[in-house]
Amino acid sequence: MLRDLFASDFIHNFPLFAIILCLLCAVISFVLQGGGARKLTYILILTGMTLNGSVLLHNLITGERFTYMMGHFPAPWGNEIAAGLLEPAFALLFGAVILCSITAGKNRIFTDVRADKQHFYYILVDLAQVAMLALCYTNDIFTGYVFIEICTLASCGLLMIRNAGKPLVAATRYMIFNLIGSGMFLMGITMLYGVTGHLLFPQLQQAAASAWNSGAYHGIMIISIGLTVSGLAIKSGLFPFHFWMPDTYGTATPASSAILSGVISKGYIFLLIKIIYRVYGHSVFMETGIQNVLFLFGIAGMIVGSISAIRAGTITKMTAFSSAAQIGYIFMGIGMGTRAAMIAVFFHICAHAITKPVLFLSGGALIDASWGGRDFASLRGAAHRNPAAGLAFLCGSLSMIGFPIFTGFISKLYFALSAFAFPHKSMLVLLALAVSTILNVIYFMYVSVILYTGSPDPAKRVGVGRQKAFAAAVFLLILVNVAIGLHSQPLTGLFESGLDLFLQS
Amino acid sequence: MRKSFLQKLSAWYKGSYDFTLKTADHMDARMAHEYTGKEHKLREVERRELVFSGVLYNILCVLFCLIFIGVLLWSVLFLPPHGNPDNPAVNEVMDRYVAAGMEETGAVNTVAGMILDYRAFDTLGESFVLFTAVCAVTILMKNTKESAADGTPIPMTVKPGIVEYSKDNIVRTVSRFLIPFIFVYGVYVLLNGHLSPGGGFSGGAILGSALILYAMVYGEDRAAAIFSERLMKTVILISLGFYAIAKSYSFFTGANHLKSIISTGTPGRILSAGLILPLNIAVGIVVCCTMYSFYMYFRRGRIQ
Numbered sequence: 001m002l003r004d005l006f007a008s009d010f011i012h013n014f015p016l017f018a019i020i021l022c023l024l025c026a027v028i029s030f031v032l033q034g035g036g037a038r039k040l041t042y043i044l045i046l047t048g049m050t051l052n053g054s055v056l057l058h059n060l061i062t063g064e065r066f067t068y069m070m071g072h073f074p075a076p077w078g079n080e081i082a083a084g085l086l087e088p089a090f091a092l093l094f095g096a097v098i099l100c101s102i103t104a105g106k107n108r109i110f111t112d113v114r115a116d117k118q119h120f121y122y123i124l125v126d127l128a129q130v131a132m133l134a135l136c137y138t139n140d141i142f143t144g145y146v147f148i149e150i151c152t153l154a155s156c157g158l159l160m161i162r163n164a165g166k167p168l169v170a171a172t173r174y175m176i177f178n179l180i181g182s183g184m185f186l187m188g189i190t191m192l193y194g195v196t197g198h199l200l201f202p203q204l205q206q207a208a209a210s211a212w213n214s215g216a217y218h219g220i221m222i223i224s225i226g227l228t229v230s231g232l233a234i235k236s237g238l239f240p241f242h243f244w245m246p247d248t249y250g251t252a253t254p255a256s257s258a259i260l261s262g263v264i265s266k267g268y269i270f271l272l273i274k275i276i277y278r279v280y281g282h283s284v285f286m287e288t289g290i291q292n293v294l295f296l297f298g299i300a301g302m303i304v305g306s307i308s309a310i311r312a313g314t315i316t317k318m319t320a321f322s323s324a325a326q327i328g329y330i331f332m333g334i335g336m337g338t339r340a341a342m343i344a345v346f347f348h349i350c351a352h353a354i355t356k357p358v359l360f361l362s363g364g365a366l367i368d369a370s371w372g373g374r375d376f377a378s379l380r381g382a383a384h385r386n387p388a389a390g391l392a393f394l395c396g397s398l399s400m401i402g403f404p405i406f407t408g409f410i411s412k413l414y415f416a417l418s419a420f421a422f423p424h425k426s427m428l429v430l431l432a433l434a435v436s437t438i439l440n441v442i443y444f445m446y447v448s449v450i451l452y453t454g455s456p457d458p459a460k461r462v463g464v465g466r467q468k469a470f471a472a473a474v475f476l477l478i479l480v481n482v483a484i485g486l487h488s489q490p491l492t493g494l495f496e497s498g499l500d501l502f503l504q505s
Numbered sequence: 506m507r508k509s510f511l512q513k514l515s516a517w518y519k520g521s522y523d524f525t526l527k528t529a530d531h532m533d534a535r536m537a538h539e540y541t542g543k544e545h546k547l548r549e550v551e552r553r554e555l556v557f558s559g560v561l562y563n564i565l566c567v568l569f570c571l572i573f574i575g576v577l578l579w580s581v582l583f584l585p586p587h588g589n590p591d592n593p594a595v596n597e598v599m600d601r602y603v604a605a606g607m608e609e610t611g612a613v614n615t616v617a618g619m620i621l622d623y624r625a626f627d628t629l630g631e632s633f634v635l636f637t638a639v640c641a642v643t644i645l646m647k648n649t650k651e652s653a654a655d656g657t658p659i660p661m662t663v664k665p666g667i668v669e670y671s672k673d674n675i676v677r678t679v680s681r682f683l684i685p686f687i688f689v690y691g692v693y694v695l696l697n698g699h700l701s702p703g704g705g706f707s708g709g710a711i712l713g714s715a716l717i718l719y720a721m722v723y724g725e726d727r728a729a730a731i732f733s734e735r736l737m738k739t740v741i742l743i744s745l746g747f748y749a750i751a752k753s754y755s756f757f758t759g760a761n762h763l764k765s766i767i768s769t770g771t772p773g774r775i776l777s778a779g780l781i782l783p784l785n786i787a788v789g790i791v792v793c794c795t796m797y798s799f800y801m802y803f804r805r806g807r808i809q
Binding site: 012013016020023024026027028030031068069070071072073076077078079116117120123124127130134140142143146147149150153154156157160161187191193194195196197198207211217218219220223226243380381449453454 | 518519520562576577579580582583584585592593594595596597598599601602609622623624625626627629630631633634636637638640641643644645647738739741742745746749750753755756757758759760761765
């Protein structure tokens with residue numbers, strides 16, 4: 001009965017409903033006050049998660065990938081969205097992480113954002129959510145670009161809404177990097193259009209393959225792939241373009257840092273994977289040799305990001321540099337390009353998306369418990385002053401390190417396993433993983449020891465009772481983290497069949 | 506006195522040593538507990554790092570730009586020649602837009618048919634890009650500190666160096682004649698978007714520039730009297746809300762192969778081309794509000 005309900009073709013409309021709902025909520029929030037806009041955003045994200053979850057169930061039952069015509073005109077002429085298993089799964093994940101981030105960071109949003117601009121924060125969250133949905137579902141490269149623009153503007157707004165000097169400088173730097181990235185992406189797709197004449201993924205893939213095989217357009221295709229890939233790599237913060245990260249994530253309100261690092265950079269990476277596999281095609285991409293560049297920069301990012309994190313003087317900068325290192329893992333996997341490596345990449349996207357927000361949010365709470373001091377001397381003993389945040393930070397750190405029972409362990413395990421099947425470079429991958437893990441241990445354990453040493457002062461203790469929303473949201477993320485870490489097979493199965501569907505057609 | 510690593514480790518565990526600072530910073534172990542001194546030292550370290558990364562950064566930037574310019578110029582060599590009928594971009598997609606565009610969308614202006622009917626989802630996204638930009642500029646520039654406690658705005662004082670056009674006789678007299686014509690022309694471009702070159706984006710830009718000229722010449726206070734923040738919010742809500750709902754109806758009927766109640770009409774008539782005319786009006790209003798609010802926020806930090 002329920003099975004029949006979820007097998008119904010009507011569910012094909014749900015991605016459209018989720019997208020339009022976000023747009024409508026964003027516009028309605030424009031005339032609301034802060035509180036109303038917040039409630040609307042909660043309702044919107046929960047509805048969006050239900051819709052994406054239904055799409056996921058539908059595709060699991062039917063085992064098929066569907067395309068949905070946006071309008072009255074079929075594929076090469078009109079816009080289209082498509083959903084297999086990976087698209088709704090990541091849309092669901094991103095929605096859940098955004099929801100947890102704004103719930104846990106609610107108090108800081110109240111204090112960091114001026115009262116008359118509160119509703120704008122939630123408008124921007126709605127817009128970031130729609131951009132993520134569209135980047136997940138789009139089957140058209142230009143739609144991808146349009147929603148990248150929305151995403152860039154919304155994330156700049158999320159950063160600078162904390163009205164102070166440093167966040168504004170950081171937001172400006174972030175904007176410059178991101179606009180360079182958008183510009184390169186746009187130039188890349190323009191060149192691609194010049195040699196193919198198509199914008200929709202399936203037709204584009206055929207035309208791109210024939211353009212590549214004809215041999216006349218090798219140069220332009222390589223430049224086009226290079227521009228597209230490096231544009232998205234800059235936007236997601238791959239080494240050596242990670243310099244915007246520490247200031248950006250370090251100075252924004254914790255909820256914004258969580259959304260930006262956990263969701264938005266992952267949205268760009270998901271679009272990149274889509275473009276590699278469904279636009280240029282895996283074989284063409286491999287022939288260009290760009291995957292080796294990604295592989296090397298990924299490994300460099302893993303090491304350099306971790307070393308910078310060790311040298312960082314504040315907890316927020318350290319967490320931000322650790323993001324750069326984790327993005328390095330993902331790009332290393334994309335550069336390896338094997339099936340096993342891609343499963344590890346999806347796993348790592350998932351692991352990082354649910355772990356990094358925990359670190360930023362609990363880091364923000366620990367700073368609040370240390371009278372606003374972000375350096376390690378002020379943070380000493382902070383876990384005694386705010387036990388919930390301290391425990392959350394410890395769990396997040398363990399997951400980032402790759403401690404067993406956490407998701408981070410599974411993704412590192414998959415990276416290591418995929419390295420064995422990877423000829424020539426398996427030693428390099430294993431070595432990079434080992435060094436990076438040791439570096440991770442050094443800085444995360446360094447902070448954890450600082451948080452838990454020092455004299456406990458019961459008078460200054462912040463109990464769970466005063467931060468119920470924070471504790472609920474953060475521990476929900478940790479619970480999911482542990483659940484996936486202990487029982488990873490279903491998710492692996494989902495990613496495997498998702499990748500099969502993704503590569504079909 | 507040099508400490509061994511183990512001694513340092515034990516001191517660090519007890520809270521009197523910090524590995525992230527240089528040795529010289531640990532002259533006085535008691536300093537470590539004093540937050541202000543520590544913060545000062547941290548800033549020193551950050552500043553030193555900035556000077557180093559600043560030089561390196563500038564060199565890398567110049568290098569990156571030169572390489573980038575070179576690559577882009579080089580790529581021109583490989584592009585298909587401009588306007589060649591054998592180009593890959595001349596394919597069935599373009600053929601159908603040109604040959605069947607008028608019949609299928611009802612729009613004489615093929616570009617309007619493409620952006621508002623064939624590829625309407627992209628344009629829906631584009632109009633929300635404008636909306637996002639309005640939100641971002643409002644967050645950045647909206648200045649509520651200047652309004653008095655009871656909410657009445659304080660009149661703007663002209664800062665030295667800012668040109669006050671309302672006192673300039675030539676601009677004032679010429680604009681008085683021009684503004685009505687610009688308005689009418691904007692409305693014409695907006696309403697004829699499906700028949701002739703133009704449409705929402707260009708018509709809205711013309712309307713917005715007319716409003717800005719009005720605000721410049723007659724003063725922001727008079728402009729605020731006819732175009733308040735409340736009105737702007739309502740207008741944006743109605744036009745973008747209408748856009749999203751109308752287009753999703755069209756997406757829904759199209760994808761499910763249902764019959765749409767919107768007909769394309771007779772091409773060439775002013776009331777034709779289905780949704781394109783109302784969508785052009787909605788886009789035009791959004792563009793106009795965006796331009797005007799940008800001007801007002803940058804000029805005085807508020808719309809009213």
